[in-house]
Amino acid sequence: MSAAAPAAAAQAAIAAPDAARDFRIAFAIMTALLIAAPFVxxxxxxxxxxxxxxxxxxxxLLIGYVGLLSFGHAMFMGFAGYIAAHLAKVGSIDFTLPLIGVGPHWRFGPLPPLVAIAAGVVCSALLGLLVGALAIRRQGIYFAMITLALAQMVYFFCLQAPFTHGEDGIQSVPRGKLLGIDLSVDLSMYFFVLAIFLTGFLLIYRIIHSPFGEVLKAIRENEARAVSLGYSVDRYKLAAFVLSAALSGLAGATKSLAMQNASLTDVHWSMSGEVVLMTLIGGLGTIFGPVVGAFVIIAMLQYLSPFGQWVTIMQGVIFVVCVLAFRRGVIGELAAVWRKSL
Amino acid sequence: MAGDIILRTQKLTREFKGFVAVEDVDLSIRRGTIHALIGPNGAGKTTCFNLLTKFLAPTRGQIFYKDRDITAAQPAAVARMGLVRSFQISAVFPHLTALENVRVALQRERGESFDFWRSRRVLAQWNDRAAALLDEVGLTEFAQTPAVNMPYGRKRALEIATTLALEPEMMLLDEPMAGMGHEDIDRVAALIKKIAAQRTILMVEHNLSVVANLSDRITVLTRGRILAEGDYATVSSDPRVQQAYMGSGH
Structure with a gap:
């Protein structure tokens, strides 16, 4: 072995902390902005x-780092939202069978926000396990179609199940209290949501930069090769799918408490499309891209609402421009210019 | 001498909707040799290869690896048993650096771990071995280069380094020289000879001349069947082999 080999290893050791430092700087900037934001x-x-x-x-996490395009992710967000909203407002689990009117049911009253959110996450993870186990057997467009079909079934369930109140949704969900702090104050609730967001965000960063994430990237890059190296690709995909579903559930459950309602909008297929748009505009496979994409889309919906139906057209135009002119998305293009991974 | 045979097939057959790509192939590959599987286009080499690595399921027949029946095994499981394949088109992970490519294979030592909460810093323990493997195939200068930016011949070398990282008992190389220039062919041939010292190699090749100095034993396949088998001198002087190659325009 030549003397150059250890030198290369040393070089690798240097390269990694460099990217980690970039992340820390970008993360600090994002956190600072988000802390200051509610005052403006x-x-x-x-x-x-x-x-x-x-x-x-x-x-x-799924499309950018495993290469799986799920077209039914709204089911995880929306379903967890219903679960959390129901538990925080009513607090019952009811498996009473329709027609015969018997079956196990428990009533324990409204649950504190963290418990309600945790229950939402668990439910979406279980749903993810079920959907993932079916969907990962197929690839590409077939995978997307299976997730879409199953999401439509979840939508129908949410339309019909009594606890979701169908078209009305679950309204005026109480935010509850956390460690004695009243979360019905918007600013308190904001920092609670921010804490959840940052935790979820850091967890995703960690997943991507874990030994497990390294295998996921290998699968994305060349699935057949990963198999030939002895990795049971399907089990890795399923694990990633469940993680993504659970984190989507975390977002949905938190949202239903923050917005104080859970409705069919969040389980609708158009929501699954919306999240594709957010990710593409921000930058697929970048860490900060989806955050930027989500803010852009939500800001558009909010501030362009006077234009009514035209917003859809504007979104369409932005999408086309994005795909034609800057395919890597906002953050992806910036990262390419600065030669950094963001 | 049954103990000397590492990989054996029995009446291996694969049909595609009536078309028989591989028919009644009985292969015996002896431990510690370089065995070449050659044949003109469409002879069924790649199909045969995919059957052996379990990327395709045989229609009939059996495959034994170290006297264990692996006919029904999963491809990833076969790889974990030490039978590792390469691909015809270079199979690297394009957006990972050369070092990361090799490390993905080394990481297998941890077993199938799903520890998503741990930092990738634990992977640094394999950096030195990855660097040593890259050095072995002459890729030290490319350690930090994303595989996608490497020249073609170098990608093939990287693929071999990645395969070597698993320390396979047996390597299956699918046309390791395909699409290469002369100097690359010589480099890869030397590399294959070097790594064959401790293991068995089965390689699929299109050209007889490439495998001449390299292989201990050659099996010639045409139209899905074994036409001839033996060392280079025997096979190359076989009129049927000459006919098969002439017939397809070589």
């Missing part, structure tokens, strides 16, 4: 944007 911008809007940002990050 309406906190409820920011909470909504943060929940969508986390949702987009969770979606990006």
């Amino acid at each position: 911008v309406y906190p409820v809007f920011l909470m909504q944007a943060l929940c969508f940002a986390l949702f987009a990050c969770a979606f990006n």
Whole structure:
């Protein structure tokens, strides 16, 4: 072995902390902006944007780092939102069978916000396990279609199940209290949401930069080769799918408490499309891209609402421009210019 | 001498909707040799290769690796047993650096770990070995280069380094010289000879001349069947082999 080999290893050791430093700087800037933001911008809007940002990050984990395009991710977000809203407002689990009117049911009253959110996350993870186990057997467009079909079934379930109140949704969900702090104050709730967002965001960063994430990237790059190296690709994909579903659930559950309602909008297929748009505009496979994309889209919906139906057209135009002119998305293009990974 | 045979097939057959790509192939590959599987286009080499590595399921027949029946095994499981393949088109992970490419294979030592909460810093423990493997195939200067930016011949070398990282008992190389220039061919041939010292190699090749100095034993395949088998001198002087190659325009 030549003397150059250890030198190369040393070089690798240097390269890694460099990227980590870039991340820390970018993360610090983002956190500072988000802490200052509610004193300038309406906190409820920011909470909504943060929940969508986390949702987009969770979606990006799957498409950007495993190469799986799920077209039914709204089911995880929306379903967890219903679960959390129901538990925080009513607090019952009811498996009473229709027609015969018997079956197990428990009533324990409204649950504290963290418990309600945790329950939402667990439910979406279980749903993710079920959907993922079916969907990962197929690839590409077939994978996307299976997720879409299953999401439509979840939508129908949410339309029909009694606890979701169908078209009305679950309204005026109480935010509750956390460690004695009243979360019905918008600013308190904002920092609660921010804490959840940052935790989820850091967890995703960690997943991407874990030994597990390294295998995921290898699968994205060349699935057959990963198999030939002895990796059970399907199990890795399923694990990533469940993680992404759970994090989408975290976003949805938090959103239903922050917005104080859970509705069919969040389980609708168009929401699954919206998250694709957010991720593409921000930058697919970048860490900060989905956050930027989510803020752009939510800001558009908010501030362009006077234009009514025209917003859809504007979104379409932006999407086309994005795909034609800057395919790597806002953050992806910036990263390419600065030669950094963001 | 059954103990000397590492990989064996029995009446291996694969049909594609009525078309028989591989028919009744009985292969025996002896431990510690370089065995070449050659044949003109469409002879069924790649199909045969995919059957051996379990990327395709045989229609009939059996495959034994170290006297264990692996006919029904999963491809990833076969790889974990020490039978590792390469691909015809270079199979690297394009957006990972050369070092990361090799490390993905080395990481297998941890087993199938799903520890997403751990930092990738634990992977640094393999940096030195990855660098040593890259050095072995002459890629030290490319350690930090994303594989996608490497010249073609170098990608093939990287692929071999990645395969070597698994320390396979047996390597299956699918046309390792395909699409290469002369100097690359010589480099890869030397490399294959070097790594064959401790292991068995089965390689699929299109050209007889490439495998001449390299292989201990050659099996010639045409139209899915074995036409001839033996060392280079025997095979190349076989009129049927000459006919098969002439017939397809070589």
